[in-house]
Amino acid sequence: MALIEVEGLSRSFKVRGRPDVVAVRDLDLSVEAGEMVGYIGPNGAGKSTTIKMLTGILVPTSGRIRVAGVDPSRRRTDLARRIGVVFGQRTTLWWDLPLQDSFALLQKVYRVDPARHRANLAEFVELLGLGDLLPVPVRQLSLGQRMRGDIAAALLHDPELVYLDEPTIGLDVVSKGRLREFLRTLNAERGTTLLLTTHDLQDIEALCRRVVVIDHGTAVYDGTLAGLHAQGGSTRTLVVDLVDERAPIEVPGATVRRVEGPRQWLSFPADASAAPVVAAVVAAYAVADLSVQEPDIEDVIRELYSR
Numbered sequence: 001m002a003l004i005e006v007e008g009l010s011r012s013f014k015v016r017g018r019p020d021v022v023a024v025r026d027l028d029l030s031v032e033a034g035e036m037v038g039y040i041g042p043n044g045a046g047k048s049t050t051i052k053m054l055t056g057i058l059v060p061t062s063g064r065i066r067v068a069g070v071d072p073s074r075r076r077t078d079l080a081r082r083i084g085v086v087f088g089q090r091t092t093l094w095w096d097l098p099l100q101d102s103f104a105l106l107q108k109v110y111r112v113d114p115a116r117h118r119a120n121l122a123e124f125v126e127l128l129g130l131g132d133l134l135p136v137p138v139r140q141l142s143l144g145q146r147m148r149g150d151i152a153a154a155l156l157h158d159p160e161l162v163y164l165d166e167p168t169i170g171l172d173v174v175s176k177g178r179l180r181e182f183l184r185t186l187n188a189e190r191g192t193t194l195l196l197t198t199h200d201l202q203d204i205e206a207l208c209r210r211v212v213v214i215d216h217g218t219a220v221y222d223g224t225l226a227g228l229h230a231q232g233g234s235t236r237t238l239v240v241d242l243v244d245e246r247a248p249i250e251v252p253g254a255t256v257r258r259v260e261g262p263r264q265w266l267s268f269p270a271d272a273s274a275a276p277v278v279a280a281v282v283a284a285y286a287v288a289d290l291s292v293q294e295p296d297i298e299d300v301i302r303e304l305y306s307r
């Protein structure tokens, strides 16, 4: 049996003076143990509502959910011992307490075996670089430090399934990289199942072989990221700063979209390598600088619909 099984799931909200808002509509989803799935969609698509139903905080209007074989809203407390939740935008740590006190409290809350707690804590402190931060009150931590603390907190009770809602939001490139590396290790070494919502396509690229796109509460795509790019025909952009102003340059495999002084923007398929395009530009023109821009999730989804 799959770890997450959702069939015909719907949830609407009553709003005064307006028709009901249908946040999730007839959603089917099945996730096997050990998968890392990216759950993406535009703002208001229904991602948070789905995750709240999966954790049991919200009761569905209709449909069926099983997480680890149980109905989350009926068995919320039991399930809490088996899942972890990380919200990028808010902390589950105690704001005024040193980080280490939050960890100690969580051991009591989840009644984690003390030896197991010590072993997990030692491992996460090491992998997430939390050593110096343990005595620091959470409110004094930077966003990236707090995020690492939150991730450790969500994992101390050995959950087999972890929901991560925008875990890299607001982090710098180095912190994002470290966090992705940590999540990859967690999945590879412990087999922890991860369901990740994000607006950062690079999170998906680094972590998720499978992407589920939700829009208006319904899954509109379920497959690989490469497949999503191919289906949406999405493009990456090569920004070229030429030494001189020129008419649009000619480069095999790429198309000039915009010219502004010596700068030109070329688009090429997102699933193709940038290397041959860069090589062709450099071989034929005098170039001062180059950079590649990735499409963002909203672009990819927009392109999925414009087909």
Ligand SMILES: Nc1ncnc2c1ncn2[C@@H]1O[C@H](COP(=O)(O)OP(=O)(O)OP(=O)(O)O)[C@@H](O)[C@H]1O
Pocket (backbone or CB within 6 Å): 013, 014, 015, 021, 022, 023, 041, 042, 043, 044, 045, 046, 047, 048, 049, 050
């Ligand atoms: N408690 C509520 N009452 C009324 N409407 C709600 C409530 N919660 C969510 N909604 C509506 O349901 C829809 C889906 O919201 P949800 O928060 O699940 O989207 P999301 O995909 O998580 O969006 P974002 O990426 O912006 O976080 C939105 O139209 C939202 O306004």
